[in-house]
Amino acid sequence: MTFPSPLPAELAVLLTDDDAAPFWEMTRQRRLCFQQCSDCGTFRQPPGPLCPNCRSRATTWTETPGAGTVFTFTTVVHPVHPAVVDFVPYLVALIEFPDVPGIRLVSNLVEVEPGAVSIGMSVEVAWDEMSDEVVIPRFRPAA
Amino acid sequence: MSLRDKTCIVGIGTTPFFRRGGSGTRTEIDLMCEATLNAVADAGLSVDDIDGFSFYHNGFDAGRLSSVLGIPELRWSSVVSGGGGGSQGAIANAAAAVAAGYADVVLCVKALKATGPGGRRIGRPRLRDQREPAGGPDLDFNYPFGLMSPGQSFAMMARRHMHQYGTTTRQFGEVAVTTRLHASRNPAALHRTPITLADHDASRVIADPLRLLDFCLETEGGTALIVTSAERARSLRQTPVHIRAAAQGGSGAWGQGIYTHQMPGDEYTSSGHRPLAARLYSAAGLGPEDIDVAEMYDHFSPLVIMQLEDYGFCAVGEGGPFVEDGGTRWDTGRLPVNTHGGNLSEVYLLGFTHTIEAVRQLRGTSTSQVQDAEVALVTSGPGVNPTSALILRR
Numbered sequence A: 001m002t003f004p005s006p007l008p009a010e011l012a013v014l015l016t017d018d019d020a021a022p023f024w025e026m027t028r029q030r031r032l033c034f035q036q037c038s039d040c041g042t043f044r045q046p047p048g049p050l051c052p053n054c055r056s057r058a059t060t061w062t063e064t065p066g067a068g069t070v071f072t073f074t075t076v077v078h079p080v081h082p083a084v085v086d087f088v089p090y091l092v093a094l095i096e097f098p099d100v101p102g103i104r105l106v107s108n109l110v111e112v113e114p115g116a117v118s119i120g121m122s123v124e125v126a127w128d129e130m131s132d133e134v135v136i137p138r139f140r141p142a143a
Numbered sequence B: 001m002s003l004r005d006k007t008c009i010v011g012i013g014t015t016p017f018f019r020r021g022g023s024g025t026r027t028e029i030d031l032m033c034e035a036t037l038n039a040v041a042d043a044g045l046s047v048d049d050i051d052g053f054s055f056y057h058n059g060f061d062a063g064r065l066s067s068v069l070g071i072p073e074l075r076w077s078s079v080v081s082g083g084g085g086g087s088q089g090a091i092a093n094a095a096a097a098v099a100a101g102y103a104d105v106v107l108c109v110k111a112l113k114a115t116g117p118g119g120r121r122i123g124r125p126r127l128r129d130q131r132e133p134a135g136g137p138d139l140d141f142n143y144p145f146g147l148m149s150p151g152q153s154f155a156m157m158a159r160r161h162m163h164q165y166g167t168t169t170r171q172f173g174e175v176a177v178t179t180r181l182h183a184s185r186n187p188a189a190l191h192r193t194p195i196t197l198a199d200h201d202a203s204r205v206i207a208d209p210l211r212l213l214d215f216c217l218e219t220e221g222g223t224a225l226i227v228t229s230a231e232r233a234r235s236l237r238q239t240p241v242h243i244r245a246a247a248q249g250g251s252g253a254w255g256q257g258i259y260t261h262q263m264p265g266d267e268y269t270s271s272g273h274r275p276l277a278a279r280l281y282s283a284a285g286l287g288p289e290d291i292d293v294a295e296m297y298d299h300f301s302p303l304v305i306m307q308l309e310d311y312g313f314c315a316v317g318e319g320g321p322f323v324e325d326g327g328t329r330w331d332t333g334r335l336p337v338n339t340h341g342g343n344l345s346e347v348y349l350l351g352f353t354h355t356i357e358a359v360r361q362l363r364g365t366s367t368s369q370v371q372d373a374e375v376a377l378v379t380s381g382p383g384v385n386p387t388s389a390l391i392l393r394r
Ligand SMILES: [Zn+2]
Pocket: A037, A038, A039, A040, A041, A042, A051, A052, A053, A054, A055, A056
């Protein structure tokens, strides 16, 4: 299912490198995966070449169903770039996942009014196809 | 090995302060030179005495600056990595270079232009074709979500602080009101009309919970300081201000802070200065009870509250009540903070204006003078790594 994107495709042009590329390759398949150390199990975000806990280079991409909670959020009212003038206000939030401990994902909250958002609320992933190349994970209140 | 009291700040200088666009066609290096000449004159030195440069925030081409200023021989030059977090670190590096014998008289200099030659609006996002490699692919985890400016990131940290500790937007407002009160007493400050909590509450929301009056100014100008040995300082024009101790850095896990938002545990609701505070006090042989006045980098009002906590002036979570009780007012507060009007009301030039005000306090020449001020804390931009801080003493 698709919904009107809260933000312009102009923002979703990726500069990605070899470490981060798998994240975006998997979001194209509507799979949310995070980099996890194959040796000690520590997750890391943003992606990088080494586990900061045990310095192993062995890496797994571990999929999560994307059921998370809101750690904090802001309603962006002032457009800091001309590209978003027609898109304010929009909600930016940090999402934590119980099955992916130790990391957070910057994302957006959609299908919800700012006044109805609270820290700790349960959310689920809502895929947003910006182009053939780029699919962005955003979040809506959990059903 | 300790740097304690081995070096001094002996000269301070600025250009006039300008609102955005106000410096017109004047170049960045022109502003740097004017501030430098003023600092050298303040110290009772000559430009010919300068043999070292200390920079931060991407620095400046040392070869060009040395030729334009007519430096006889440049013996040392260095840049602290990162942004406004490096301001006090640049002074710390100058002190280290003098103590090591690399240079005798180090110029610490910074100019900022938001427009015109060399100008760039701080905090203004640049989309893909304008992004810098240093920001790199990590910004892929920000820009597609519309997280594109420091103010938006600090808004999320402020919201979490409110959630965890009961901090209120009224307390953010108190920071803005107190800082403006101090600016109203400083003829050089760009915003001098006093404001009230009602004015703060009526200012427009930029990124909830932060309002316009929680944000620093967008301004232009140049700043310079001269660092030399304590021995040489004794024969110069001004009361020497000793660099008692310095600290730079932050937790490794802090990472890129406000850009990646992976700060660990309770550090998310801190300024990132907590590990520096412990090292700084230890190096100084002093504690929070010894600080007479603090000049804290105030790009956003909640960060003053977090720094009060991180530097131990109150318990973690108690920074809001500390400011609400008037704790930071210059005349009656337990700890006068930003007695020049700070980045919120005086001018925002990425850090040295706070050091300059601390020097004035210790010389006894501030426009909001703290009686008998002997020891001052100065901090650099929170939220990034490295940040940095100094303790200065008369
Ligand atoms: Zn590991």
